[in-house]
Amino acid sequence: MDNYHIHSDFCDGKDSVEAMADAAFRAGFDRIGFTSHAPLAYPDDWTMPIERVEDYIKAVRAAEVKYAGQMSVFTGLEVDYYPWRRGISDEVRGILPSLDYWIGSIHCLGLFDNGEVGYVDLDAHHFERCVDEIFGGDGRAAVTTYYRGIAEMVLHEKPDIVGHIDIIKKNNGGNRFFDPESAWYRDLWHEALDVVKASGSIVELNTGGVCRYGARCLYPAIEILSEAAAMGIPITVTGDSHSAETIGFGYDHLVPDALNAAEVKTIVFFDGQSWQETGL
Numbered sequence: 001m002d003n004y005h006i007h008s009d010f011c012d013g014k015d016s017v018e019a020m021a022d023a024a025f026r027a028g029f030d031r032i033g034f035t036s037h038a039p040l041a042y043p044d045d046w047t048m049p050i051e052r053v054e055d056y057i058k059a060v061r062a063a064e065v066k067y068a069g070q071m072s073v074f075t076g077l078e079v080d081y082y083p084w085r086r087g088i089s090d091e092v093r094g095i096l097p098s099l100d101y102w103i104g105s106i107h108c109l110g111l112f113d114n115g116e117v118g119y120v121d122l123d124a125h126h127f128e129r130c131v132d133e134i135f136g137g138d139g140r141a142a143v144t145t146y147y148r149g150i151a152e153m154v155l156h157e158k159p160d161i162v163g164h165i166d167i168i169k170k171n172n173g174g175n176r177f178f179d180p181e182s183a184w185y186r187d188l189w190h191e192a193l194d195v196v197k198a199s200g201s202i203v204e205l206n207t208g209g210v211c212r213y214g215a216r217c218l219y220p221a222i223e224i225l226s227e228a229a230a231m232g233i234p235i236t237v238t239g240d241s242h243s244a245e246t247i248g249f250g251y252d253h254l255v256p257d258a259l260n261a262a263e264v265k266t267i268v269f270f271d272g273q274s275w276q277e278t279g280l
Contacts, residue, residue: 001027010059011037014244035078057075077103081152203225
């Protein structure tokens with residue numbers, strides 16, 4: 001049992017690296033990876049400040065030593081890609097060589113006129129403001145920016161894992177901004193999967209959205225997960241865990257049910273050097 005998407009109190013997680021590792025060990029995990037939110041290129045209150053990165057890496061390496069021979073612990077980051085800048089920050093890029101692996105995600109859709117960041121997943125009111133002020137009220141334009149950003153990210157930055165690939169749906173309650181059943185929406189995520197396949201990046205089955213927001217936030221939707229599996233895209237399981245008490249959320253029923261529904265036959269695990277495939 002593995003979890004390669006774990007946050008701590010170095011960013012917006014609730015508990016320390018030590019507490020998260022202890023919870024994972026007690027829950028029976030074989031391999032875990034810490035992926036605190038890398039420093040954002042803009043002022044915020046949810047990512048890790050640049051001055052804490054060194055301490056973060058030391059804390060994860062200490063957990064690796066503590067559980068050596070019992071549970072593998074890896075050092076990673078969840079790194080933001082900025083679609084309007086077509087890249088990650090140079091500051092964070094310099095940190096990547098010191099990591100075991102990293103997750104590439106899009107949380108930021110663009111900038112408001114006042115320089116404030118417009119987020120994909122903050123809340124429904126904020127997302128509405130993004131659509132209105134950044135995309136002129138065009139939900140399709142926002143979705144297009146998101147999925148084409150995913151494609152550009154894996155093409156140019158080549159993250160190990162693509163974070164919550166369809167998180168754009170989080171604040172689309174009642175299909176307010178777009179219809180996920182529409183042909184254009186399917187075309188966009190499928191085009192993104194085509195590039196993910198070519199890049200070799202991994203798609204995560206992420207239970208963290210369900211943990212915090214309910215069943216509508218399983219990332220990705222079963223249709224996308226199924227298509228990724230059919231295309232031969234590597235898939236791994238993560239908890240996007242933000243607290244010790246939820247370290248194994250969904251691993252008992254949600255994960256096997258989703259993998260079965262999507263007809264996923266294999267997943268990948270990290271052996272410390274590379275990602276290896278194993279059957280289910």
